[in-house]
Amino acid sequence: MPIAAKEEWQPPPVAEVLAVYAGRAKDSVTATRGAAKVRESMNRARAAAAQRRAAQKTARSTPKSA
Template sequence: MSRDTHPGVQCPHCQSHLALVPVPGNTAPAAVPASEPTTVPTTGPAAPPVPPVTAKEEWQPPPVAEVLAAYAGRVKDTTTAMRGAARVRDSLNRARNAAAQRRAVQRTARQTPKSA
């Protein structure tokens, strides 16, 4: 069975498409009613466990057009954009100044006092 023949099979958690793959060695005998005698011996060596075959599909991001569709038809608000850009610049400048002060404090702390 392939994904092409079963397009609706999806993981309920992550919504990724699942492929139905038959597991080799997983041939169980058909169920027999209890009233009929069984011809399959019930004792003997047990079959070794078969590790499950898991087909993992790599995650891919959604198409760009699908993501940008939410923004289609919106008008650019230059006032809000300029205010946001100013806030970002302000925040970056504060972070840069704080880092420079921290480095200066560390530099002075590393210097050993010279004896006279």
């Protein structure tokens, strides 16, 4: 019984995906608010990552008591 080669999944063409949004009017207020939310979220994630790295660094550098 021959094993059929599994077809590799391909994402849809970008133009096809963006066509859905083509008719929409740009709402700059909503866009600005969305961008601000994303920025805030990224900053929070960045701060959390920095804090995690610092905690790992101190955990590594702290000599373990025998």
